[in-house]
Amino acid sequence: MKNTNSNSNNGKLLFFGGILAGAAAAYYLQTDNGKKLRKKVIAKSNQLTSEITEKATTVAEQAKEKSNAVLQSASESLSSLKETLNEKAENVSKSSSQNISKFQQGINNAKEKLNNSAYN
Numbered sequence: 001m002k003n004t005n006s007n008s009n010n011g012k013l014l015f016f017g018g019i020l021a022g023a024a025a026a027y028y029l030q031t032d033n034g035k036k037l038r039k040k041v042i043a044k045s046n047q048l049t050s051e052i053t054e055k056a057t058t059v060a061e062q063a064k065e066k067s068n069a070v071l072q073s074a075s076e077s078l079s080s081l082k083e084t085l086n087e088k089a090e091n092v093s094k095s096s097s098q099n100i101s102k103f104q105q106g107i108n109n110a111k112e113k114l115n116n117s118a119y120n
Contacts, residue, residue: 028034
């Protein structure tokens with residue numbers, strides 16, 4: 001039981017110690033030195049806010065530039081691929097047309113030979 005009482009007393013001491021520390025801080029911040037300290041803290045806080053905002057803006061701009069560069073590169077690669085595929089498709093089309101013409105010519109030659117041999 002004594003241990004529980006001791007813990008309870010320690011908790012009370014800590015609570016009242018916190019109240020005293022808060023009251024002392026509040027009193028100090030109302031003095032001339034405390035007011036100067038508050039102004040310094042506010043000025044430093046504003047400075048840090050400006051620096052963080054500036055760095056965040058810089059990082060965002062760099063990220064935007066890099067993403068635009070990646071998009072541009074991807075667009076150029078796709079355009080080049082499209083051009084290459086169109087050229088290949090055109091070559092296949094020409095080659096197929098030529099082969100069909102040759103095949104048709106072979107059929108016509110074969111028909112002609114058959115007709116000639118039938119009459120001879």
